[in-house]
Amino acid sequence: MKTSFVSNLALQNAMRLTIGRGQNEIQKLNTEIVTGRYADIGLALGAKTSNSVTLNSDVTRLNSILDSNALVTQRLSASQSALNMMSDSAQQMLEAFIAVNGSDDANRLLIAQRDIESALGAFTIAGNTSANGEYLFSGINTNTKPLEDYLAAGSAPKAAFDALFLGHFTFAQDDPAAAGITVAQMDNFISNVLEPEFTGAAWNTDWSSASDTNVTSRILKNEVVESSTNANSVGMRNFALAAVIGAELLNSPISAEVRTSVNASAIEYAGLAVTGIDNQRSTLGVSENRITKANTALESQLRIISLHLGDVEGVDAYEASTRMNSLMAQVETSYTLTARIQQMSLMNYL
Amino acid sequence: MSLTSALSTAQTSLSNYATQTSVISRNISNASDPNYARRDAVLTNSLIGAQGVSIQRATDTALFFRSIADTSTSSAQNTLLTGLSDLKNILGGNDYESSPSVLIATMRDTLATYAAKPAEATLAQMAIADAVTVANGLQEASQAVQTVRFEADKEIERQVDSLNELLARFEINNNKVVSGTLTGKDVSAELDEREGLIKDISSIIGVTQVSRSGNDMALYTSDGVTLFETIARPVDFAPSSGFAASVDGNQVFVDGVPLAAGQGANTTGRGSLQSLIQIRDDYAPEMQTQLDEIARALVVSFAESDQSPTPTLPDEPGLFTWASGTVPTGATIVTGIASSITVNPALIQSLGGDPKLLRDGGINGAAYSSNPTGATGYSSLLDSYVLTLDEPMGFDAAAGLSSSASLMEFAAQSIGWLELNRSDAESAAESREASRFRSVEALSSITGVSLDEEMSMLLELEQSYKASARLITAVDEMLQALLAVAR
Numbered sequence: 001m002k003t004s005f006v007s008n009l010a011l012q013n014a015m016r017l018t019i020g021r022g023q024n025e026i027q028k029l030n031t032e033i034v035t036g037r038y039a040d041i042g043l044a045l046g047a048k049t050s051n052s053v054t055l056n057s058d059v060t061r062l063n064s065i066l067d068s069n070a071l072v073t074q075r076l077s078a079s080q081s082a083l084n085m086m087s088d089s090a091q092q093m094l095e096a097f098i099a100v101n102g103s104d105d106a107n108r109l110l111i112a113q114r115d116i117e118s119a120l121g122a123f124t125i126a127g128n129t130s131a132n133g134e135y136l137f138s139g140i141n142t143n144t145k146p147l148e149d150y151l152a153a154g155s156a157p158k159a160a161f162d163a164l165f166l167g168h169f170t171f172a173q174d175d176p177a178a179a180g181i182t183v184a185q186m187d188n189f190i191s192n193v194l195e196p197e198f199t200g201a202a203w204n205t206d207w208s209s210a211s212d213t214n215v216t217s218r219i220l221k222n223e224v225v226e227s228s229t230n231a232n233s234v235g236m237r238n239f240a241l242a243a244v245i246g247a248e249l250l251n252s253p254i255s256a257e258v259r260t261s262v263n264a265s266a267i268e269y270a271g272l273a274v275t276g277i278d279n280q281r282s283t284l285g286v287s288e289n290r291i292t293k294a295n296t297a298l299e300s301q302l303r304i305i306s307l308h309l310g311d312v313e314g315v316d317a318y319e320a321s322t323r324m325n326s327l328m329a330q331v332e333t334s335y336t337l338t339a340r341i342q343q344m345s346l347m348n349y350l
Numbered sequence: 351m352s353l354t355s356a357l358s359t360a361q362t363s364l365s366n367y368a369t370q371t372s373v374i375s376r377n378i379s380n381a382s383d384p385n386y387a388r389r390d391a392v393l394t395n396s397l398i399g400a401q402g403v404s405i406q407r408a409t410d411t412a413l414f415f416r417s418i419a420d421t422s423t424s425s426a427q428n429t430l431l432t433g434l435s436d437l438k439n440i441l442g443g444n445d446y447e448s449s450p451s452v453l454i455a456t457m458r459d460t461l462a463t464y465a466a467k468p469a470e471a472t473l474a475q476m477a478i479a480d481a482v483t484v485a486n487g488l489q490e491a492s493q494a495v496q497t498v499r500f501e502a503d504k505e506i507e508r509q510v511d512s513l514n515e516l517l518a519r520f521e522i523n524n525n526k527v528v529s530g531t532l533t534g535k536d537v538s539a540e541l542d543e544r545e546g547l548i549k550d551i552s553s554i555i556g557v558t559q560v561s562r563s564g565n566d567m568a569l570y571t572s573d574g575v576t577l578f579e580t581i582a583r584p585v586d587f588a589p590s591s592g593f594a595a596s597v598d599g600n601q602v603f604v605d606g607v608p609l610a611a612g613q614g615a616n617t618t619g620r621g622s623l624q625s626l627i628q629i630r631d632d633y634a635p636e637m638q639t640q641l642d643e644i645a646r647a648l649v650v651s652f653a654e655s656d657q658s659p660t661p662t663l664p665d666e667p668g669l670f671t672w673a674s675g676t677v678p679t680g681a682t683i684v685t686g687i688a689s690s691i692t693v694n695p696a697l698i699q700s701l702g703g704d705p706k707l708l709r710d711g712g713i714n715g716a717a718y719s720s721n722p723t724g725a726t727g728y729s730s731l732l733d734s735y736v737l738t739l740d741e742p743m744g745f746d747a748a749a750g751l752s753s754s755a756s757l758m759e760f761a762a763q764s765i766g767w768l769e770l771n772r773s774d775a776e777s778a779a780e781s782r783e784a785s786r787f788r789s790v791e792a793l794s795s796i797t798g799v800s801l802d803e804e805m806s807m808l809l810e811l812e813q814s815y816k817a818s819a820r821l822i823t824a825v826d827e828m829l830q831a832l833l834a835v836a837r
Binding site for chain 1: 806
């Protein structure tokens with residue numbers, strides 16, 4: 001006859017499941033308290049795991065955009081400082097032209113010519129600035145030096161000008177015969193022969209190796225800006241034109257009224273150069289501003305996503321450690337109970 | 351009533367006590383055998399008044415059925431969970447480091463950095479290296495999925511073998527029970543063994559047992575197919591020698607009827623076999639189709655198109671190519687593409703390729719080049735690749751995920767799909783294991799041995815034995831006295 005409905009086997013195993021579960025849970029909580037995330041995100045979130053994966057990938061994406069924005073910012077500020085130099089040179093050149101306006105004094109003309117040449121030199125150096133191994137004013141041809149050095153010996157643009165002058169007037173610009181050129185002839189030469197050399201296709205063969213296409217950079221998931229400018233811009237063409245007039249014609253043996261007219265056109269071109277370069281600076285300034293705003297937007301997006309990620313896969317460390325404590329108490333109780341149950345036997349009393 | 355009859359009654363008692371004691375000692379020696387059912391030696395009176403001992407075996411049919419059913423559901427659920435965890439391990443740990451989703455995201459970020467500084471050759475190499483990691487990751491994942499299928503297939507073979515062996519043993523055992531019952535022997539030991547066999551069988555395949563006259567038993571699967579009826583029915587299975595995305599596994603036949611796979615994460619399968627078939631034929635192939643879709647989307651996203659003013663040439667694979675070397679058209683699964691996806695060798699420097707073609711295009715000839723002048727600051731193509739990864743495209747609905755999603759979303763959804771199933775399977779496994787534990791515990795409480803109870807009964811027997819012995823001495827003394835008087 002059976003009187004008791006408990007067997008020794010059942011008694012011995014009674015606490016096994018409790019202890020096993022408890023130990024498992026403690027191990028999990030341990031990881032969760034240390035990392036602040038679920039010990040097994042997939043088990044805890046189920047289908048929502050894809051959300052957590054997407055958010056994590058968004059975080060790396062935004063961080064990588066922030067990193068590349070830093071690169072773009074660097075390129076832009078290097079371009080700005082080079083443009084600043086160019087603008088100063090343009091200003092210096094303009095002042096040199098104005099200083100000799102109406103003057104026919106050979107010494108002053110020579111000084112002005114030297115000033116203009118040094119401005120052109122500074123302009124060329126600034127135009128050929130490179131940063132991080134990229135020429136800043138080459139457009140997308142970043143591995144090609146954009147501007148030819150006019151003042152270098154045997155330079156292509158100088159040879160082109162000499163040929164042009166010789167072709168038009170049949171004598172060189174420093175030939176005494178130049179004194180015979182009339183104002184109308186010179187005006188015609190400058191605006192109809194010389195100017196097209198700088199505004200037309202010849203610019204790209206004689207002067208510039210830059211591409212018209214500027215480097216573009218993605219600064220936000222949905223915004224692309226031009227992050228460079230190029231040496232084919234109106235300001236730079238005019239700078240070169242004014243500088244060539246200053247270097248070649250201003251001090252040439254021409255009559256006083258022709259020189260005045262030449263100077264007037266040079267001042268006009270130099271003025272265009274100043275405004276053109278300043279325009280480029282403000283265009284880049286707009287990009288710089290966009291990046292600053294984009295970075296602010298990116299950082300706030302990052303903050304929001306990180307916060308959300310914390311909500312999705314984070315564990316309340318306080319709650320976890322409280323649960324850990326109560327679980328440990330529970331497991332310890334199970335141990336004590338198991339030990340006492342094992343000792344409980346009629347045998348001990350016989 | 352005479353002294354002699356008193357003496358013989360006492361003698362019978364002694365022999366009864368001896369039988370009872372031997373039963374108790376057998377109970378005690380088997381106290382920790384989970385398959386042992388407690389025996390009870392009960393005193394009975396025969397019709398003519400003779401006292402005897404009959405041995406009864408403790409049983410509770412209803413509880414036994416419960417514990418058998420719970421064993422097979424719990425075994426099925428645990429097997430499924432193991433399989434799903436194996437599939438999850440392919441994707442890496444808590445951060446899914448080796449999942450296509452994370453690998454593609456890393457490649458995308460490198461591409462974006464390259465786009466920000468397109469002149470830098472090192473970045474081109476880095477982007478290519480990341481692309482190689484993506485391709486290798488897909489190949490390895492696809493291979494690992496097939497390994498999971500192969501392992502499941504081998505496990506099915508092992509379990510079918512052991513099931514056949516268990517059924518053969520069941521046949522022998524059942525015959526012993528039936529013939530023992532017919533000849534009136536104590537078949538308790540055989541019954542214990544038979545219950546143990548049913549327990550083992552039920553963890554492999556769900557069984558319903560039908561008891562018939564003469565202690566005979568028939569076994570059917572949960573679907574009603576005969577497993578054992580007088581003789582053991584054959585369970586047939588031909589293992590496959592290897593698996594690929596296009597290879598289907600063979601079916602398991604019980605008595606000629608194919609065994610169905612379990613359904614759902616909270617599996618309908620009973621016994622580990624159905625869950626193994628479910629992993630091999632449902633979950634692993636579905637994961638494979640998702641990998642294939644990701645691979646197809648990669649080949650399509652990075653494909654090059656003819657850049658001439660009037661395009662005439664067909665699209666060709668760009669950064670990623672695969673065995674057939676074409677660009678798949680339409681949102682249709684290309685079976686096994688994930689196992690052959692590679693980075694185009696025309697881009698890999700160590701294979702004589704040019705990494706810069708990634709920036710300029712033109713891997714398949716000048717007509718495909720987006721940057722014919724080779725300008726080093728050209729970033730539009732790279733930028734368009736980065737954008738494509740986040741733009742919606744078509745996916746085959748047969749992959750079980752969204753049919754219109756961006757590649758990044760699709761890859762993330764694939765993780766979500768697996769984790770949904772694994773998390774469901776885990777919670778089901780937990781509750782099913784608990785209910786199995788409880789029903790086994792309840793059965794063990796009814797049929798198991800309680801040492802305390804046996805000890806107290808032993809004390810009782812000891813006292814009775816002493817009393818009988820005393821009785822014999824008393825009768826002996828009385829007879830002595832009587833004889834002394836007669837002398």
